[in-house]
Amino acid sequence: MAFQINIDNGGTLTDVCIMSDDGVQKTKVLTTPYDLSKCFFEGLTKASEVVYGATDVKRLLEEVDLIRYSTTQGTNAICERKGPKLGLVLDTDSKDLVNSLRDHDPEVYDALIGDRVAFVDTATLNSDAAEVDVVKVINQLTAMGANRLVVCFSGTDFGDAEECVKKIALRKYPRHLLGAVPVLYASDLTVDANPDRRAWSALINSFLHPSMEAFLYNAENRLRAYRTKNPLLIFRNDGDASRVAKTVAIKTYSSGPRGGMEGVKTFAALYGFRDTVSIDVGGTTTDIGQCTEGRVAEMRRGHVEGISVSFPLCEIMSAGAGGSSIFRVKDGQIVIGPESVGALPGPACFGRGGKEATITDASLLLGLLDPMSYFGGGMGLDLARAEAAVMANVADPLGVNLETALLAMSDAFEAKIAEELHRCTTISSDTVMMAFGGAGPLNACGVAEKAGISRVAVPAMAAVFSAYGIGSCDVSQRYVVGLETCDTACLNATLDTLNVKAARDMFAEGFEPGSYTIMAQLVAQTDAGEVVRPLTEGEDFPTELAGATSVELELSAIKSLRQGDTGHIAVTRKAAAKASEHRMVLVPEKGRIDLPVYALGSLKKGDFAAGPAILEEDYFTARVPAGWGFVVSEAGDVILDREG
Structure with a gap:
């Protein structure tokens, strides 16, 4: 049986989606932040149980x-600001760039x-004093605690200047020595003419x-031991x-949420x-x-934490409200995340030592x-x-009983996400809201109602929708390159040079020339x-761009794996759905009442x-409030x- 496995690693849960000719299956494991390879292989272990029954x-x-x-x-x-201490090397003509970067x-x-931060006079890079200046700067930054350095020069010849520093650094600090400090030269990553973005x-x-x-690399090495194809x-x-060796770290930023958006598009x-807006509610954030x-x-x-960078990025906004976000009371008001x-x-309800209140705790008690x-x-x-x-965290500080606190938590959670929806998207009468992620469907109708949206879609794969969404991506x-x-x-x-690089790199991905598409474009300032x-x-070179201050050539080699539907x-x-059980649920203005529970797995098309x-x-619950109805597609x- 031919199949593929898609894994989406989140802050709280790691989702696994198994796609085969027989359909799609899913499972989840808890993320192990202290060792991500652990939850990666735990996900593969559970996937094998799903596929083979053992x-x-x-x-x-x-x-x-x-x-x-x-x-x-x-x-x-x-x-969370968890990472290495960086040192920044600029040219002496860019001292104002420090304040400019900080302002972002x-x-x-x-x-x-x-x-x-340290500075190098690029005018002296071809002189005998260059080695002394570069060594002095590197020693200065490492003495200040930097364990990785970034070199970024401005001016029209920034690439050549950075190349000079690279040669000196390699001579004086060879990579085979234990004392060598990793250095990234901005021009190796991007030739964007804007120094702030670069x-x-x-x-x-x-x-x-x-x-x-x-x-x-740890995960890939463990996979190699199993001789994966x-x-x-x-x-x-x-x-x-x-593949791992051909991936730039910054391009993994927000890749999970982008997978969800690929699913939304399909x-x-x-x-x-x-017109579709989406809420992907995980443990830590709502994307x-x-x-x-x-x-x-x-x-x-695109933007990373609101900071403009050189690479294209999907416009996904993350709100600090998820299934594991902490609820507190501040100045008599509920504050989330x-x-x-x-x-x-x-x-707290997980029984693993947590003592903070979350929407998961409230949903259980409701x-x-x-x-x-x-x-x-x-x-x-x-x-x-x-x-x-x-x-301890909500009811007592508010001076209310448990049930009042639970309803207030649910209302505050829905209101926060609805507010973020209006801040990040444009909503019209035609807008449909898609709700996914492990906690996405739970309060989806309440969020939609507060946001002024009348239709909500919950995919059958909602619990692992980002993992599902990456399943058809291209390689x-x-x-x-700047011209x-x-x-x-x-x-x-330049096109010839890039075509050679593309052929080499795509061959390393496993694709022969002619099996992938080449696309090129010019980006002119x-x-x-x-x-x-x-x-x-x-x-030929377009005449209308002849007067541009700078021109970049962008080339893409794409092996299409997407299957257009x-x-x-x-x-x-078609038929009224049959409830599988009933449950006592706390409902606003009605108290605890007996509600029907519909198991999605037992419902038929048209129910x-x-x-x-x-x-x-198995992995998500959706509340259907009064005034709302559902149908299985x-x-x-x-x-x-929403009725009416």
């Missing part, structure tokens, strides 16, 4: 065709760099590189994938949704995105979650610990701003029901509509 990782890895991996660890590392985000700048791209990449490298593919934030096309007319919002110069209890210790069937029955929940946490390599002159001869010579001009094969999924009511009710499957997804 643990057999060896067989799984012998038979699997592709393993794709995405992660939020880069996002979490930046948010003073907190991130101080956490990554602080006062570890510097921040290099700094963020250097900050993320050590942890990503250590984990990914193909290398581990890393899903990137540009929507494609590549889902919206199948159902004919013209918010929008897909309009089949296009996911993306910026050519951004702090999270994560996977360890987790919400009666929405079954303490015995939660997490597919693999994790029993502790009502007493949840109650103690809510009383690609992308290159950017020395704006003419056809230079363009053709003109008086009117940045101009992007696609190139056709054999085309032009079908349309019907949503038709429908009205709220108030609970819709449940022909594909097994759930469409919820």
Whole structure:
């Protein structure tokens, strides 16, 4: 049986999606932040149990065709400021750049760099004094505690100047010596003419590189021991994938949420949704995105923590409210996040030592979650610990009873996400909200109601939707080079060089020339701003760009693995759904009442029901409030509509 495994590593849970000719299956494991390779292989172990009915990782890895991996660890590392101490080397003409870089985000700048900045006079780089100056700067920064350095010069010849420093550093600090300090030259990463973007791209990449490298190579080496047929593919934030050795650390930033947006794009096309906003509620954050007319919002110069960088990034905003976000009372008001209890210790109801109140604890006490069937029955929940946490952190500080506190927590959680939706997206009467992630469907209707949205879609794969979304990504390599002159001869010579690199790198990915597509475009800085001009094969240098101050050639080699689906999924009511059980649930203004629970796995296509009710499957629960109804589509997804 041919199959693929997609793994999405989140801050609290790691999702696994197994795709084969027989359909799609899923499972989850707790993330182990102290050793990500542990939860990676625990996910593979559970996947083998799902596929074969018994643990057999060896067989799984012998038979699997592709393993794709995405992660939020880069996002979490930046948010939590966990990484190496960086030193920044600038040229003496760029002393003002320090304040400019810091203005982007003073907190991130101080956490990554602080006062570890030194300057080199690039005018002396070709003199005998150059070696002394460079050594002095490197020693100065390492003495200040820097364990990785970034060199970023400005001016039109920044690449040549950085190359001079590179040669000196390699002579004086050979890489085979234990005292060698890793140095990243910004021009090796990007030739973006904007020094702010180029510097921040290099700094963020250097900050993320050590942890990503250590984990990914460790995981890949363990996979090699099982003789897997193909290398581990890393899903990137540009929507494609590549092997570990050909992946840049900064491109793993927000790759997990980008996987979810790939799924949103496919889902919206199948159902004919013209405008879709999404909430991906995980343990630590809620990631918010929008897909309009089949296009996911993306910026050519994306943002990391609000900082502009040189690379394209999907426009996904992360709100600090998830299933494990901490609830507190401040000045008589409920405050949510951004702090999270994560996977360890987790919400108080997990019984792992957590004492903070979370929406997971509140949902359990409201009666929405079954303490015995939660997490597919693999994790029993502790009502007493949840109650103690809510009383201590919310009810007592507010001076209210437990039930009032629970309803207030639920209302505050929904209101916060609805507020973030309005801040990050544009909502109209046609907008459909997709809810996914382990905690996404739970309060989805409440969020939609507060946001003014009347239709909610919950995919059957909602619990692992980001892992599901990366399942059809392409394999690609992308290159950017600055043109020395704006003419056809230079363009053709540079194209030839990049085509050779693409052939070499795609061969390393396992693809022969002719089996992938080559696309090229020019990005010019003109008086009117940045101009992007696609190139056709054999085309001369465009005359309209001859006066540009700088021109970059971008080339992409893409092996398409996506399978376009032009079908349309019907949503038709056929028969009243049958409840599998009933549960006492605390409902606003009604107290605790007996509600029907519909098990998604036992429902048929076209089954429908009205709220108030609970819709449940192994890894997610959805509350259907009064005034809302649901129907199961022909594909097994759930469409919820607000009456009237």
